[in-house]
Amino acid sequence: MDTAFREQLNHYSEALEKILAEYLQSVRFRPDILDESVRYSLQNGGKRLRPALMFAVARMLGNRIETVAPFALALELIHTYSLIHDDLPAMDNDDFRRGKPSNHRVFGEGQAILAGDALLNEAYRLCFEACTNGKTYIAAAELLCKNAGPAGMIAGQAADLYYQGRENAGKCEAEFIVVHKTAMMIRSAVTVPAIVADMDENIVALLDEFGKQFGILFQLTDDMLDVTGDFEKLGKTVGKDAAENKLSYVQLYGMEECAALADRALQLCEQGLHELPYDASFLLSLARYVRWRED
Numbered sequence: 001m002d003t004a005f006r007e008q009l010n011h012y013s014e015a016l017e018k019i020l021a022e023y024l025q026s027v028r029f030r031p032d033i034l035d036e037s038v039r040y041s042l043q044n045g046g047k048r049l050r051p052a053l054m055f056a057v058a059r060m061l062g063n064r065i066e067t068v069a070p071f072a073l074a075l076e077l078i079h080t081y082s083l084i085h086d087d088l089p090a091m092d093n094d095d096f097r098r099g100k101p102s103n104h105r106v107f108g109e110g111q112a113i114l115a116g117d118a119l120l121n122e123a124y125r126l127c128f129e130a131c132t133n134g135k136t137y138i139a140a141a142e143l144l145c146k147n148a149g150p151a152g153m154i155a156g157q158a159a160d161l162y163y164q165g166r167e168n169a170g171k172c173e174a175e176f177i178v179v180h181k182t183a184m185m186i187r188s189a190v191t192v193p194a195i196v197a198d199m200d201e202n203i204v205a206l207l208d209e210f211g212k213q214f215g216i217l218f219q220l221t222d223d224m225l226d227v228t229g230d231f232e233k234l235g236k237t238v239g240k241d242a243a244e245n246k247l248s249y250v251q252l253y254g255m256e257e258c259a260a261l262a263d264r265a266l267q268l269c270e271q272g273l274h275e276l277p278y279d280a281s282f283l284l285s286l287a288r289y290v291r292w293r294e295d
Contacts, residue, residue, distance in 0.1 A: 005285040012052035015065055019073050029118060037107040037115035041080050044098050049290075050075050050189040053214075056286070057207065058193035060278045070130040071144060071192050074123040078148050079185065081119035082157075084112050091161065092240065099235035123148070140195040147184040156181025165245040174247050182222075183215025190214070190283075203276070210272040210283070217265035218290050223248045224258055225294070233295045266291045 020042065029035040051072040055065040065072070087094040087102035088109060095105050104112035127141035146152060159177045163169040190211040194204045225234060226241045227250060241248050249258045269287040273280040 002285060005282065005289070008056075008282055009052060009286070009289075012055045012065070013048045015055060016048045016051040016072060016076060019069050020076065023073055027122070033107065033111055034114060034118060037103060037111050038118055040106060041084050041097075041103050041115065042077070042119070044100055046098055047295075048076065049218075049286075050079055050185060053186065053189040053211075053283075053286070054193055056282050057190050058197070060276075060280060060283070061193060061197050061199065063193065063197055067196055068140075068193050070126050071140060071196075074126040074130075074144060075185065075189060075192075077119045077123040077126070078144075078153075081116040081123070082153060082185075084116040084119070086157070088112060091157070093244070094237055094240065096231070096235065096237055099231075120148070136196050136198050140192045143195060144188045144192055147188045152180055152184035156184065160246070163247040166247070169247045171252065174249055174252055177247065178216055178219045178249075179212065182219040183212050186215040186218065187211035206272055206275055210269055213265045213268040213272065214287055214290070217262055217269060217287065220249055220258055220262040220265060221290060221293060223250045224255060224262070226250070227255060229294065235295070262291060 024039060024042070029038055054068050054072045054075065058065050058068045083097060084103045086092050087097055088104055095102055097103070102112075103115060107115070124145060127145055131138045131141050148154070150158075156177050156179070159173065160181055163173050163177070187208050188211075190207045191204055194207050223241065226238055226248075229238050231238060240246070241251065245251075249261060253261070266287055270284060273284050273287075
């Protein structure tokens, strides 16, 4: 991996960690068990990929990362809530996340549900507070909340559960799951900075399409890693999709075709970035990193 790219990615990750630390110093949830549960998952590391995307786009457009800091934090809170709920026995039933026991394995299913609920509501609060900065922040907050809800990520999760094990489910259903469950929040990560900066509609549209293809690429790679990866690198149980008969591109088409589709998604990411009148080299490197990641 290119050293300059790695350093920049680490810089964005460290920026989010600082913002997160300041946030956690400013809040305290009651009872203590709720506070412990929330902090357990928020401080459990991760790639911080979505905030990195948001910071990178803001910088690419000539703005400081502070202009989108509230939304980057909100996005990470939403992502963490989704992982807590996703690991529950009623969802993906995973006992591990990032190499540690899942939230519900430590605090119980009820507390895990409430921790996720708390994080989602805190994310909304952060978005509402950011709206005082003006109309572009209102528009950005609206998009982020919409993409996290029943028109976006929640719809994808619902479809993922519904089509599990159903023989009549095919390409259209699999695409719906990927586009909504994974890609919607990544689209938020790359379009929010453009909306905040009041960019031209064409720029927003190009970034939105890039986010969609990036999200598809990420999920296709994730599906393949569920077959070829190992616990030590991924920090979560592998082979779950096949064991639980999850609808995925790997299940539908096999590994070879899934890899070809991932390559196509990467190609579309590259094409979209080349159309932007900005230096998108970091975003290009990040897309390539996602395609060939092992964790």
